[in-house]
Each structure stands twice: as C-alpha cells, then as structure tokens.
Amino acid sequence: MSNTSSHPAAKRPSFNFGNARIAVDLPEGARFAAVPDGSARGGWAVIQKDGLIRTKLGWFTIRGTPRVTGRRVDGTGRQLRSDVGPLSYSSSGPFYPSLLYFPSFGCWRVTAAAGGAHLSAIVNVTR
Numbered sequence: 257m258s259n260t261s262s263h264p265a266a267k268r269p270s271f272n273f274g275n276a277r278i279a280v281d282l283p284e285g286a287r288f289a290a291v292p293d294g295s296a297r298g299g300w301a302v303i304q305k306d307g308l309i310r311t312k313l314g315w316f317t318i319r320g321t322p323r324v325t326g327r328r329v330d331g332t333g334r335q336l337r338s339d340v341g342p343l344s345y346s347s348s349g350p351f352y353p354s355l356l357y358f359p360s361f362g363c364w365r366v367t368a369a370a371g372g373a374h375l376s377a378i379v380n381v382t383r
Contacts, residue, residue, distance in 0.1 A: 277373035319371030
C-alpha cells in the first residue's frame with residue numbers, strides 16, 4: 257500500500273479515545289507511567305538521558321496527518337514536542353505513528369488536529 261495523506265473509506269482502528277474523524281490510543285486512565293531509559297520495567301513512557309519523557313502513540317484521522325501539540329495545565333514550562341510519522345498500516349487499519357516528548361512530569365492537555373477534526377485529551381505524566 258502506498259502512503260497517502262487521506263483515507264476517507266478507512267474504518268477507524270479500535271483506538272480508545274476520540275470520534276469517527278480523529279482518535280488516539282491512550283493508556284488506561286490516560287496515565288503515562290515513565291521509567292528510566294534502559295530500565296527492565298515496562299512503562300508507557302521512557303525518561304531519556306536528556307530528561308525528556310518520550311512516549312509513542314498511534315493516531316487515526318479521516319483526512320490528513322495530525323498536528324499534535326501540548327501544554328502543561330498544572331504548571332508552567334515548555335510545550336510538548338511531537339514527531340508524527342507517515343501514514344502506516346497495521347492489522348487493525350491505517351494510523352499515524354508519533355513520538356511525544358514531554359519536558360516534565362505533570363498534567364498535560366494534548367491536542368491534535370487534522371482535516372478539520374480536533375481532539376483534546378488531558379493526560380498525566382508520572383514516574
């Protein structure tokens with residue numbers, strides 16, 4: 257399959273947060289429990305050696321690559337950084353893989369937009 261910027265006939269994968277136009281697969285309770293890089297323990301996020309907290313998320317959109325942003329809601333600081341990859345496919349359907357880099361622990365509003373669709377989630381980044 258070729259990578260395209262839209263897939264209007266696509267069925268939404270079983271992502272647990274969103275709607276028919278845009279969705280994401282969040283961890284239970286929207287909580288990203290971070291572990292140190294190289295740790296034997298599993299977690300939804302990794303504390304990198306540079307201090308950033310990295311996690312991977314898959315996004316579904318009806319049209320276009322999602323633009324993902326984020327701001328801390330329980331304090332101040334730098335904004336979330338995101339790297340969204342090209343349209344990919346799994347057995348459950350099309351999705352856009354992403355890496356999110358949180359500059360600190362705390363409560364964050366993560367927002368995504370694509371093709372006129374918008375989605376916002378409050379997530380907690382913890383140890």
